[in-house]
Amino acid sequence: xxxxxxxxxxxxxxxxxxxxxxxxxxxxxxxxxxxxxxxxxxxxxxxxxxxxxxxxxxxxxxxxxxxxxxxxxxxxxxxxxxxxxxxxxxxxxxxxxxxxxxxxxxxxxxxxxxxxxxxxxxxxxxxxxxxxxxxxxxxxxxxxxxxxxxxxxxxxxxxxxxxxxxxxxxxxxxxxxxxxxxxxxxxxxxxxxxxxxxxxxxxxxxxxxxxxxxxxxxxxxxxxxxxxxxxxxxxxxxxxxxxxxxxxxxxxxxxxxxxxxxxxxxxxxxxxxxxxxxxxxxxxxxxxxxxxxxxxxxxxxxxxxxxxxxxxxxxxxxxxxxxxxxxxxxxxxxxxxxxxxxxxxxxxxxxxxxxxxxxxxxxxxxxxxxxxxxxxxxxxxxxxxxxxxxxxxxxxxxxxxxxxxxxxxxxxxxxxxxxxxxxxxxxxxxxxxxxxx
Amino acid sequence: xxxxxxxxxxxxxxxxxxxxxxxxxxxxxxxxxxxxxxxxxxxxxxxxxxxxxxxxxxxxxxxxxxxxxxxxxxxxxxxxxxxxxxxxxxxxxxxxxxxxxxxxxxxxxxxxxxxxxxxxxxxxxxxxxxxxxxxxxxxxxxxxxxxxxxxxxxxxxxxxxxxxxxxxxxxx
Numbered sequence: 001x002x003x004x005x006x007x008x009x010x011x012x013x014x015x016x017x018x019x020x021x022x023x024x025x026x027x028x029x030x031x032x033x034x035x036x037x038x039x040x041x042x043x044x045x046x047x048x049x050x051x052x053x054x055x056x057x058x059x060x061x062x063x064x065x066x067x068x069x070x071x072x073x074x075x076x077x078x079x080x081x082x083x084x085x086x087x088x089x090x091x092x093x094x095x096x097x098x099x100x101x102x103x104x105x106x107x108x109x110x111x112x113x114x115x116x117x118x119x120x121x122x123x124x125x126x127x128x129x130x131x132x133x134x135x136x137x138x139x140x141x142x143x144x145x146x147x148x149x150x151x152x153x154x155x156x157x158x159x160x161x162x163x164x165x166x167x168x169x170x171x172x173x174x175x176x177x178x179x180x181x182x183x184x185x186x187x188x189x190x191x192x193x194x195x196x197x198x199x200x201x202x203x204x205x206x207x208x209x210x211x212x213x214x215x216x217x218x219x220x221x222x223x224x225x226x227x228x229x230x231x232x233x234x235x236x237x238x239x240x241x242x243x244x245x246x247x248x249x250x251x252x253x254x255x256x257x258x259x260x261x262x263x264x265x266x267x268x269x270x271x272x273x274x275x276x277x278x279x280x281x282x283x284x285x286x287x288x289x290x291x292x293x294x295x296x297x298x299x300x301x302x303x304x305x306x307x308x309x310x311x312x313x314x315x316x317x318x319x320x321x322x323x324x325x326x327x328x329x330x331x332x333x334x335x336x337x338x339x340x341x342x343x344x345x346x347x348x349x350x351x352x353x354x355x356x357x358x359x360x361x362x363x364x365x366x367x368x369x370x371x372x373x374x375x376x377x378x379x380x381x382x383x384x385x386x387x388x389x390x391x392x393x394x395x396x397x398x399x400x401x402x403x404x405x406x407x408x409x410x411x412x413x414x415x416x417x418x419x420x421x422x423x424x425x426x427x428x429x430x431x432x433x434x435x436x437x
Numbered sequence: 438x439x440x441x442x443x444x445x446x447x448x449x450x451x452x453x454x455x456x457x458x459x460x461x462x463x464x465x466x467x468x469x470x471x472x473x474x475x476x477x478x479x480x481x482x483x484x485x486x487x488x489x490x491x492x493x494x495x496x497x498x499x500x501x502x503x504x505x506x507x508x509x510x511x512x513x514x515x516x517x518x519x520x521x522x523x524x525x526x527x528x529x530x531x532x533x534x535x536x537x538x539x540x541x542x543x544x545x546x547x548x549x550x551x552x553x554x555x556x557x558x559x560x561x562x563x564x565x566x567x568x569x570x571x572x573x574x575x576x577x578x579x580x581x582x583x584x585x586x587x588x589x590x591x592x593x594x595x596x597x598x599x600x601x602x603x604x605x606x607x608x609x
Contacts, residue, residue: 010499014533017507018526025522025572032520040521047515051467058471133469134524135480136575137517141470167518177518182576203576264477 045170048141052173055130056143063127120234122274124148126156128266129173138181138201139164140266145172153232155272161238161260162186162226163269174271178263179239180207187229188239190222199224199239199257207240209255216253218245224257234275449545451495451606461602462488462509470516481587483558485509487595489528490557491602493535494544506532520573527564531557550599554592559584 005012024040031039126144144150146169154166156176164184168175177184180201188199188209195216197209209224222242228235240257248254453461465484472479489509493502510528514521535557544550562584569575 010503010533010537013500014503014529017503017529021507021511021522021526021529022568022572025520025526025568028520028522029573040515043511043521044515047466047512050463050512051470051516054467055471128474130467130470131474132517133466133473133480133484133513134517134519136523136569136577137519139518140474175518181518183518203578266474 044168048170048173048175052129052141052170055141056173059127059129059143119276120272120274121276122272123270124150124273126150126174126269126271128269135205136182136203138178138205138263139167140176140178142166142174142176142269142271143172144271145170145174147171149273150174150271151273155233155237155275156269157237157272158261158266158269160262161240162233163259163261163263163266165232166271176269179259180205180263185230186233186239187227188224189227190218190242191225192222193218196227196229197255207257207259209242209257210252212253212255214247214251214253218242218253218255220245234272450497450609452609453492453495453606457605458492458505461492461605462505462512466509466512466516469513481590482594483561483591484594484598485513485524486528486531486558486561487554487591487598488602489532490535490554490595491599493532494539494550494553495602495606497536497539499533499536499540502532502534502536503529504532506530506535519569519575523565523568523573526568527561530564531561534560547596550596551592554595555585555588558588558591562587 028039124144126142126148128140129143130141132139142150142156150166150169152166152169155162156164156166162179164176164178164181166174167177178201179186179199182201182203184199184201186199187196189196190209190212193216195212195218197212199207199209201207212218220242224239224242226233226235226237226239238260240259242255243258244254244256246254462485465488469482469484489502489506492505496502496505506528507525510523510525511521513524513528517523535553538544538553542549544553566577566579569577
């Protein structure tokens with residue numbers, strides 16, 4: 001027996017080592033299924049501790065040298081770029097004014113409907129310092145870990161979109177499982193069709209959206225967003241774009257998605273360390289009706305100028321405010337204010353205002369009002385019209401309302417200031433804007 | 438004088454200093470983890486495998502080969518999120534095979550090293566594929582053209598790495 005062992009010593013040792021490793025592998029697989037604690041934690045900590053300091057040092061050196069070059073030596077074209085950026089800021093300020101109004105309105109409507117709002121309240125910026133070097137393990141290491149507040153299952157994203165979630169956390173580093181790994185899964189929703197599915201990676205590195213029924217129509221180019229259903233990624237983050245759709249097996253479509261973020265060239269990322277979910281609260285403490293809220297969006301007349309208007313101006317601008325003469329007008333009376341005549345919205349929506357006096361003549365101030373309240377009517381009409389771009393008429397907002405006084409008004413004549421009403425949009429019911437008694 | 442499998446009469450046996458034994462595999466692991474981030478095409482290479490073959494063929498000791506291959510593989514596994522043992526088992530087999538084969542044939546010339554690396558790269562991938570599919574139930578696709586191409590690429594890189602290892606190995 002001894003001679004046999006001596007003769008085949010190497011082979012016996014090989015079989016023994018392989019047996020031990022296979023046994024260890026089986027234990028790990030079993031524990032992973034049972035969601036037990038990680039039995040190989042110590043080995044991983046050692047390996048990560050041995051490799052990542054060098055990766056950190058190299059990444060730091062690379063970033064520092066790059067910063068020195070870009071911030072001190074290579075400044076060619078910065079002045080021109082600065083000028084362009086300033087122009088962009090000006091344009092974005094106008095855009096921001098519109099978006100803020102949209103957001104305010106959405107918040108108010110959400111509060112009325114009892115929506116729960118979910119938003120990212122805290123992130124930690126981190127740098128990608130290394131990968132795993134394995135095609136079967138598509139994950140990267142970050143230079144932030146437990147001591148920086150990183151926890152498992154936190155979402156990781158870039159400015160382009162979602163890239164993955166935190167899988168393992170070590171003291172000063174963490175491992176992020178990318179969305180193109182075959183063991184990952186992201187609850188996703190298609191932006192326009194609102195079809196939901198699960199985004200997974202494949203062994204080849206492709207990303208597919210699963211569990212979408214084959215009888216659904218999914219156009220190529222449609223955006224894929226996070227659905228929030230997985231409890232990890234907040235809802236509405238960009239994931240990617242549909243690149244190919246084919247019929248797969250088991251009645252499901254085979255939808256290929258190109259990730260919005262370049263997963264092969266990751267450098268700086270954001271780890272979402274805190275996501276808050278709260279009931280949307282209105283900033284108005286008093287009871288507010290939907291009609292009142294939406295009425296704030298309607299066109300109005302600017303304050304009456306102290307001096308007489310120059311000749312040639314529209315007569316409507318000089319007319320007295322019919323609302324102010326009505327003591328019982330209330331909040332809904334805002335809808336009856338005449339609009340600015342220079343707003344494109346004033347001529348694009350010939351609808352009848354429900355709050356307008358019944359005896360208004362076509363050429364009276366009230367008649368002008370009638371032509372300028374279309375957007376508000378649609379919004380006030382209730383379900384299905386919340387997204388109507390009536391809010392894209394900032395030039396026509398009531399100066400006296402809270403929203404209008406807080407935000408700068410875009411320049412008149414802005415092409416985005418008015419959006420024609422879609423023909424399919426329903427009109428409002430007059431009863432929604434009855435003045436309070 | 439007794440002739441053993443490590444005899445230098447037919448083939449020469451080398452050893453590596455302790456710093457080289459520790460630092461070279463760590464450097465290989467580090468580069469394998471770091472370079473693909475900057476150069477995505479580098480994922481077709483397997484530097485730890487090349488180092489395993491290099492150590493095994495130089496030492497020509499099957500026990501040392503399998504232990505070296507097993508440790509390097511386990512460390513490589515530890516950097517991934519997959520269970521530890523996938524690379525460990527594959528590199529244990531490769532380390533054992535390369536050192537066993539190194540006893541029987543001359544692996545000092547470039548041609549033999551080139552072919553040996555292709556052979557053991559394919560063996561490594563087969564073992565890895567088998568374990569991943571059967572034991573861990575991972576979805577993997579096998580492609581002979583891809584494996585052969587990667588084997589050739591690794592063999593080409595291996596020639597450079599073996600030349601560097603030749604500089605640090607010490608003759609017994």
